[in-house]
Amino acid sequence: MTFLTARRAPIVLMRPARFDQTSGMPLKSKTAGKLISFEGSEGSGKSTQIVRLASHLQQVGRDVVSVREPGGTEIGEQIRNIIVHNSKGDEMCAETELLLFAAARAQLVREKIAPALSRGAVVLSDRYLDSSTVYQGIGRNLAPDPVQMINRFAVGNVMPDLTVVIDVPTEVSLTRIRLRASDVPNRMERANIDFYNKVREGYLVLARGLPERFTVIDGTKSEDEIAKRIWAEVKARLG
Ligand code: TYD
Numbered sequence: 001m002t003f004l005t006a007r008r009a010p011i012v013l014m015r016p017a018r019f020d021q022t023s024g025m026p027l028k029s030k031t032a033g034k035l036i037s038f039e040g041s042e043g044s045g046k047s048t049q050i051v052r053l054a055s056h057l058q059q060v061g062r063d064v065v066s067v068r069e070p071g072g073t074e075i076g077e078q079i080r081n082i083i084v085h086n087s088k089g090d091e092m093c094a095e096t097e098l099l100l101f102a103a104a105r106a107q108l109v110r111e112k113i114a115p116a117l118s119r120g121a122v123v124l125s126d127r128y129l130d131s132s133t134v135y136q137g138i139g140r141n142l143a144p145d146p147v148q149m150i151n152r153f154a155v156g157n158v159m160p161d162l163t164v165v166i167d168v169p170t171e172v173s174l175t176r177i178r179l180r181a182s183d184v185p186n187r188m189e190r191a192n193i194d195f196y197n198k199v200r201e202g203y204l205v206l207a208r209g210l211p212e213r214f215t216v217i218d219g220t221k222s223e224d225e226i227a228k229r230i231w232a233e234v235k236a237r238l239g
Contacts, residue, residue, distance in 0.1 A: 104133075109154065164215055
């Protein structure tokens with residue numbers, strides 16, 4: 001894979017990864033990595049499943065890099081703080097929110113994701129560009145064209161090879177948010193139930209439209225069952 005940061009065209013050429021023919025497990029490859037993004041509402045259990053998948057992949061010899069959005073870089077974590085925690089963020093308009101998420105993502109792609117992919121790693125990203133499509137586009141009603149254009153500008157053409165949506169009913173998601181240790185909800189989590197219904201539906205619509213990239217996993221199943229299903233998808237689709 002080549003990643004050029006030249007002015008005109010950031011280009012990533014992804015070659016297919018190689019896999020062990022007998023076990024079907026991904027092999028370490030120097031030439032091409034894979035990007036797997038995880039999406040879903042707050043409280044869907046993404047983070048737990050990312051840790052489990054990372055450890056499974058490491059057990060089969062893969063180089064794994066886990067990142068989260070917004071954040072994942074020093075600049076990105078500062079941006080995250082402005083978006084998610086800053087109390088003044090309550091006055092933030094949807095356009096600013098979109099651009100800040102995109103800015104954090106642009107940094108993450110160039111600083112962490114692209115270099116990891118080019119050395120053959122599997123990158124697991126806790127949220128990626130689909131979060132902006134769904135939260136800012138569908139949730140906050142921003143027009144789809146600029147959202148898509150800004151998303152694409154931010155990622156260059158570093159698109160996920162697989163996107164795992166962990167789907168839970170909104171009530172489950174909201175209950176889990178309330179049960180979290182830091183029981184003060186952050187700015188994003190204070191949005192109302194209609195917003196989260198739109199987010200959930202938004203992911204399902206995206207997934208239906210792009211079945212070759214997305215897989216939807218039922219997040220109400222047990223943690224072990226979800227991990228098993230995710231592994232099966234990773235093997236089937238990237239193996
Ligand atoms: P975080 O505490 O990381 O939530 P989670 O564990 O559910 O990922 O906060 C990230 C918040 O930012 C979350 O509410 C989703 C939101 N978000 C967007 O609205 N747009 C985006 O592009 C991204 C990456 C996140």
